[in-house]
Amino acid sequence: MISRKVLIIGGGQLARMMAQAAPSLGIEIRVLASPSDTSVLNLAEVVVGDYRNVNDVLQAAKGVDVITFDHEHVPRGVLEELLSAGHVLRPSPKSLELVQDKLHLREQLAKWGVPQPKWHGGPGNVKDMVRDFLRTGVAWPLVVKRSVGGYDGKGVWVLRDDSDLSSLDGVESPGWVVEEFCEFRxxxxxxxxxxxxxxxxxxxxxxxxxxxxxxxxxxxxxxxxxxxxxxxxxxxxxxxxxxxxxxxxxxxxxxxxxxxxxxxxxxxxxxxxxxxxxxxxxxxxxxxxxxxxxxxxxxxxxxxxxxxxxxxxxxxxxxxxxxxxxxxxxxxxxxxxxxxxxxxxxxxxxxxxxxxxxxxxxxxxxxxxxxxxxxxxxx
Amino acid sequence: MISRKVLIIGGGQLARMMAQAAPSLGIEIRVLASPSDTSVLNLAEVVVGDYRNVNDVLQAAKGVDVITFDHEHVPRGVLEELLSAGHVLRPSPKSLELVQDKLHLREQLAKWGVPQPKWHGGPGNVKDMVRDFLRTGVAWPLVVKRSVGGYDGKGVWVLRDDSDLSSLDGVESPGWVVEEFCEFRxxxxxxxxxxxxxxxxxxxxxxxxxxxxxxxxxxxxxxxxxxxxxxxxxxxxxxxxxxxxxxxxxxxxxxxxxxxxxxxxxxxxxxxxxxxxxxxxxxxxxxxxxxxxxxxxxxxxxxxxxxxxxxxxxxxxxxxxxxxxxxxxxxxxxxxxxxxxxxxxxxxxxxxxxxxxxxxxxxxxxxxxxxxxxxxxxx
The missing domain is CATH 3.30.470.20 (ATP-grasp fold, B domain)
Incomplete structure (x- = not known):
């Protein structure tokens, strides 16, 4: 019998649609899902656990050929532990860093010479960063992003002018990216x-x-x-x-x-x-x-x-x-x-x-x- | 949440492919499968049981909106019990009789005036039936079918001549259909x-x-x-x-x-x-x-x-x-x-x-x- 086993970390609609596609190629799907993830119930082998908990993830990973993802929120430390335990992660933690950290992405794209919006960023005070960026000649509106943890517009602010800076009051982040607002076609x-x-x-x-x-x-x-x-x-x-x-x-x-x-x-x-x-x-x-x-x-x-x-x-x-x-x-x-x-x-x-x-x-x-x-x- | 629940009796590839299609329309699938049915494992809610056992089937049917089938072998008595218990069966036992009993199919098609191969059948001795059929002017080869229980060529014999009749020795059936061998295009x-x-x-x-x-x-x-x-x-x-x-x-x-x-x-x-x-x-x-x-x-x-x-x-x-x-x-x-x-x-x-x-x-x-x-x- 042709059979490969994949662990998907995360039990949302992407895991659901992968589970629908998998049987045709004899692929068995296990999903590490949270108790509230209803999308994959009875469509795959479901292991309930927390993707931020190393033990939960190691437990779910037993016996699978490869581990992949429904989302990009698995902490770096957990990914490293999986690698150390000999598991195959695709994409790899190194690749995933580009999507887990928007500051890292901007820096890496700059190194590779890939065209991207004008940006400024780093750890530190985001309002100072905005002011520094404006001094380089970029005009309002600006886009401010937390470096980590955002999705579907969360963790992203579009600031029309100075007065919008207050929307960032009290928001914490290990890093920030400030970007020009692109008037795209x-x-x-x-x-x-x-x-x-x-x-x-x-x-x-x-x-x-x-x-x-x-x-x-x-x-x-x-x-x-x-x-x-x-x-x-x-x-x-x-x-x-x-x-x-x-x-x-x-x-x-x-x-x-x-x-x-x-x-x-x-x-x-x-x-x-x-x-x-x-x-x-x-x-x-x-x-x-x-x-x-x-x-x-x-x-x-x-x-x-x-x-x-x-x-x-x-x-x-x-x-x-x-x-x-x-x-x-x-x-x-x-x-x-x-x-x-x-x-x-x-x-x-x-x-x-x-x-x-x-x-x-x-x-x-x-x-x-x-x-x-x-x-x-x-x- | 949009959700309908279907029980499929039988856990083969048809149930598997229905289970792959179902999630897109928010349909939940339960399957009554035998212990050896590996096709639907982890692709649906699997209930292990025997489709010939009324209690197994009634147990599996609890709470579903409708019952359907992966194969046509569910005994008439079991189907009737499900109906009596208030379950919705689609197709209905009455419709299913046409595919469960080849003799009934031939008789019904004849009543409806639907074109079909020349045939002869009933309960009784199959060799007598073959001889009676030949006397009507039909020539060898002939096709002999058990009225019930066949699939994928099982329960069907192609007889070239008299000497092939011995292949039916010892085969029991509640009914038989003998048909002309159609030299189709x-x-x-x-x-x-x-x-x-x-x-x-x-x-x-x-x-x-x-x-x-x-x-x-x-x-x-x-x-x-x-x-x-x-x-x-x-x-x-x-x-x-x-x-x-x-x-x-x-x-x-x-x-x-x-x-x-x-x-x-x-x-x-x-x-x-x-x-x-x-x-x-x-x-x-x-x-x-x-x-x-x-x-x-x-x-x-x-x-x-x-x-x-x-x-x-x-x-x-x-x-x-x-x-x-x-x-x-x-x-x-x-x-x-x-x-x-x-x-x-x-x-x-x-x-x-x-x-x-x-x-x-x-x-x-x-x-x-x-x-x-x-x-x-x-x-």
Whole structure:
């Protein structure tokens, strides 16, 4: 019997969708989940524990071939203990540092000569840092980020002027990054899968839309970009995958500036919200390719299967009853709904909808309607 | 939280692939499996028990919204007890009788005036039945089927002449069907999904190839059939779905005769081997649509997403090691492998491979090569 065993640390929707993809390749999934993680219940072997607790993680790691991640919050010390115990971590703790510490990312990108927004940062007093940065000629608004622990817009502040500095009062962080606010034309995401033996494949570049730091929709491929920009984004992602020695999926979030220049905003080293379209719009989804990559299996074709696939996130607005799903499925038999099995919370990512179509505007309208129903935006 | 709970009786690959599809629609799966059913381990809530034991099944059925099936072997008495206890069974025991009893199927099709092979049958002595049938002018070879309990060619005998009758010595059955051996041009399968509220959708008609009663490959859509034949097969399947009041997936296995006439061979009231292509070649797979149908959710689009998708079964020939999977994935990044998580046994269905392509011959060659590697045919 063909069988490989993967431990995923974290039991959110990414673990859920990896668990759905895994059986096809004979991959067994164990998940280290918190008691409140309902997304993976009965979909994998679930070990309840705390990813910050070395003993919990070591216990969960027994007998697996490789360890990978649903999120990037596992503390450095825990990762090091796993390595010392002989476990295989993909991506490696060294690679993960780039996504765990935004200050480290900025410094490393600067060393590599990779284009990024103007920035200033370090440990110390964040207000002094802002003032120092303004003195270099950068103008308001500015973006301030805690170096560690942020996600989905948390730990990030957009400051319009001096008076907004007070929003940082009392916030502690071991480090800070202050950045220029980029007036981009489009936000793009370039995803690549990279395996330990060095194979890399780039998915088509997509356009992402963020509201308050949370992804709301993704159009694949990104409309209104020229071929050269698409290829440049793919090359940049492949280069970063190689330089960071990532194994698994890498998402490179990019600002595409009015002059066409690409600036690296953030990285993610796992399946990413910008790649959820691939479940229904590519030969091999990002979830299967992440598993293939971390197990050092050959990667699957990343070719799109439709002219356009659009993904819209379902962010909880009002609790909805089950009849809403019936409406959505009846209204559009081609809408591909992916529910995450989570309790309703305001603003929480509860599901996403993929729609494939020959026309990107129509695909977006269809997916948006389905998502608005499921989120409770339309009642 | 959107959540419906389905009990699947039987823990084989059909239950496994339903369990993979279910989470996307917030569907929770419980499976009543035998201790040796490894396909669904850790992919669903597994209850170990015997589907022939009323208490085991009643225990497993507690709290689910609907009960459906991985196979058609649940005894009539058990089904009736479930109904009496107030459970919802889809398909219903009445519908299931058509697939549980081949004699009943032939009688019912005759009543409905549905074209089928010439046949003769009943309870009694099978050799007398064969002789009676020959006297009506039908010539050797003949097909003899036990009325109950057969699958994958088991319980079916092809007799070339009188001397083959001895192969039936000592075989017991409550009933028999004796049929003419149809020299068909092609075997086709027409699949429809039908929901309790009466919605029905027909997948494109596919060509199936059987060797010794076991499906070896499926080409979707069936090549070399004219449009009228395809539509006739879809209409016949829709008509049978309606007449049999099936809920869930119905597969109608058809002989397409040299003159284009369609004769009904067998029915299956569950996801079927002839629809495995739909995981990678249709907007909505047969597994998701079976779940939608039994839960009375609106059905998903059955449109093909590729010109051709070919499925080849992996039937165990030689035990293979894990490096074989690496070879297969490296050789063809577009090959979609679906492993069933079963121990090797000679001739056992261990996996299938789907390949989508613009050319059906190339798709078949690619899928066959991958399957031959995985089965151990090529070493």
């Amino acid at each position: 489009q936000e793009l995401s370039a995803q690549v899968a990279r395996s330990p033996h060095g194979q890399g494949l780039a998915y088509q570049v997509v356009q992402t839309t963020q509201v308050d730091g949370i992804c709301t929709n993704v159009i694949a491929p990104a409309p209104d970009i020229d071929e050269a920009t698409g290829i440049a984004a793919q090359r940049l992602a492949m280069e970063l995958a190689s330089k960071s020695e990532v194994t698994g999926m890498l998402a490179v979030e990019l600002f595409c500036m009015p002059d066409g220049q690409l600036l690296v905003n953030e990285l993610a080293m796992r399946p990413h919200n910008s790649g959820h379209w691939s479940i229904d719009g590519a030969v091999t989804s990002q979830f299967e390719n992440h598993l293939r990559a971390v197990l050092d299996l050959p990667l699957g074709s990343v070719k799109p299967t439709w002219p356009y696939t659009v993904m819209v996130n379902v962010l909880g607005v009002n609790p909805v009853d089950e009849s809403v799903l019936n409406h959505v499925l009846a209204h559009d038999p081609g809408a591909r709904v992916h529910i995450y099995g989570k309790e309703f919370k305001l603003g929480r990512k509860l599901a996403h909808v993929n729609v494939s179509d020959s026309d990107p505007s129509r695909a977006l309208a269809r997916a948006q309607h389905a998502a608005d129903r499921l989120s409770g935006t339309i009642r | 092609q075997e086709l399968s027409a699949q429809v999904a039908r929901s309790p509220h009466g919605q029905g959708l027909a997948y494109q008609v596919v060509q199936t190839t059987q060797v010794d009663g076991i499906c070896t490959n499926v080409i979707a859509p069936a090549p070399d059939i004219d449009e009228a034949t395809g539509i006739a097969a879809q209409r016949l399947a829709m008509e049978l779905a309606s007449k049999s009041e099936v809920t869930g997936m119905l597969a109608v296995e058809l002989f397409c005769m040299p003159d284009g006439q369609l004769l009904v061979n067998e029915l299956a009231m569950r996801p079927h081997n002839s629809g495995h292509w739909s995981i990678d070649g249709a907007v909505t797979s047969q597994f998701e649509n079976h779940l939608r149908a039994v839960l009375d959710l609106p059905l998903g689009s059955v449109k093909p997403t590729w010109p051709y998708t070919v499925m080849v079964n992996v039937l165990g020939v030689n035990p293979v090691d894990e490096s074989v999977l690496n070879h297969v994935l490296a050789h063809d990044p577009g090959a979609r492998v679906h492993i069933y998580g079963k121990e090797f046994k000679l001739g056992r269905k261990l996996a299938h491979v789907n390949v989508s392509d613009s050319d059906p011959s190339r798709a078949l060659a690619r899928a066959q090569h991958a399957a031959d590697r995985l089965s151990g045919t090529i070493r």
